[in-house]
Amino acid sequence: MTTALITHTDCLKHRTPDGHPEQIARLEHVLAALNGKTLERFEAPMGSEDDLRLVHPQSHIERVRNAEPDEESCSSMPIHGCRRDRSMRRCAASAVR
Numbered sequence: 001m002t003t004a005l006i007t008h009t010d011c012l013k014h015r016t017p018d019g020h021p022e023q024i025a026r027l028e029h030v031l032a033a034l035n036g037k038t039l040e041r042f043e044a045p046m047g048s049e050d051d052l053r054l055v056h057p058q059s060h061i062e063r064v065r066n067a068e069p070d071e072e073s074c075s076s077m078p079i080h081g082c083r084r085d086r087s088m089r090r091c092a093a094s095a096v097r
Helices: 009-013 024-034 049-055 058-067 071-076 084-096
Strands: 004-007 040-043
Touching (some): 049 058
16 A cells, blocks of 8 residues: 655645744655655645535634635735635545545
């Protein structure tokens, strides 16, 4: 049995505040450690609304979307959680496909 590595370059753009466990450096370190390992590597696809509902209750989906800053705010934020909806959709699709 081969282990799958499912990720996307969007993950390297998801900046979070200091101290948050989801850090770009953490992902970079994990990817570097896995370099050269025998893994099935896949790019995380963009999920559909149906994919989201298979893995999250509607209340969670709405909470994430309501917390998303607007595009204008995202472009000016040095540390942000922008693209949460995209991240959530890629994770959901990776889990169900």
